[in-house]
Amino acid sequence: MKRRNFLAALGAGFLGGCSEIGKTGTFKALVEGAQDWHRGIHRALGAGRITMAPEYHRSEVSPHFRGNGTTRVGKPEYDASRDNGFADWRLAVTGLVTTPLELSMDDLRALPQRTQITRHDCVEGWSAIGEWTGPQLSSILALAGVQPAARFAVFHCADTLGNADYYESCDMDDALHPQTIIAHLLNGEALPEMNGAPLRLRLERQLGYKHAKYLTGIELVESFDHIGRGRGGYWEDRDSGYQWYAGI
Numbered sequence: 001m002k003r004r005n006f007l008a009a010l011g012a013g014f015l016g017g018c019s020e021i022g023k024t025g026t027f028k029a030l031v032e033g034a035q036d037w038h039r040g041i042h043r044a045l046g047a048g049r050i051t052m053a054p055e056y057h058r059s060e061v062s063p064h065f066r067g068n069g070t071t072r073v074g075k076p077e078y079d080a081s082r083d084n085g086f087a088d089w090r091l092a093v094t095g096l097v098t099t100p101l102e103l104s105m106d107d108l109r110a111l112p113q114r115t116q117i118t119r120h121d122c123v124e125g126w127s128a129i130g131e132w133t134g135p136q137l138s139s140i141l142a143l144a145g146v147q148p149a150a151r152f153a154v155f156h157c158a159d160t161l162g163n164a165d166y167y168e169s170c171d172m173d174d175a176l177h178p179q180t181i182i183a184h185l186l187n188g189e190a191l192p193e194m195n196g197a198p199l200r201l202r203l204e205r206q207l208g209y210k211h212a213k214y215l216t217g218i219e220l221v222e223s224f225d226h227i228g229r230g231r232g233g234y235w236e237d238r239d240s241g242y243q244w245y246a247g248i
């Protein structure tokens, strides 16, 4: 709606026949109020909105950040890489990108870093606050170039639970969200093995199981059909009751 029409509609709808009011400061204030109200509704509906997960103060960091799910990968290749300081670890960026990448730990540390203190909420009924540091996934995807067909980012992991590889995924809004980072530090130290060394996803607006640990690859896809059992995540594939969108 053009501004003039908007004013006319406002005048007709809210103000009835008060033609003189248009010339007063009160009218201007009413119009501005209406615009703020509209922006509020617009944001509440989600259009153009970026909601941030709460961030905390250093003094609120949990003294111990427990490990859950896989806490030891237990594969010889992983143990060898860990014992070598993950010097040969590579994060592959593949799928619907213009330039597939193989990033080393040094490559990831050379990108601009984001540090955030957030609360991790696990569906099993525990929470912990930790300080995470790493490059934003958006910077990595900017390097790789996102093809227009990409709808989801899939996160591949080094560990196997039962007899299937752990994996997770999110949509491109969450992939490009400023708090979505590929963390390599927890509370200023290299990630402990139980917390996903050397790399784990932080997807702060969603529950714990979405935060894939032991990351080996990020694949941009249009659908999940060819991955696991096609539902976008290890738990989602298993009738666990864990939803694909685990917003908090």
Ligand SMILES: Nc1nc2c(c(=O)[nH]1)N[C@H]1C(S)=C(S)[C@@H](COP(=O)(O)O)O[C@H]1N2
Pocket: 065, 066, 067, 068, 069, 070, 121, 122, 123, 157, 158, 159, 161, 166, 167, 194, 195, 196, 208, 209, 210, 211, 212, 213, 214
């Ligand atoms: N690769 C992998 N990522 C994983 C899991 C896992 O078992 N393997 N467990 C998930 C679950 S259920 C939670 S709550 C968190 C636990 O992270 P933490 O071990 O750092 O506490 O990791 C998530 N990411």
Ligand SMILES: [Mo]
Pocket: 068, 121, 122, 123, 124, 208, 209
């Ligand atoms: Mo969890």
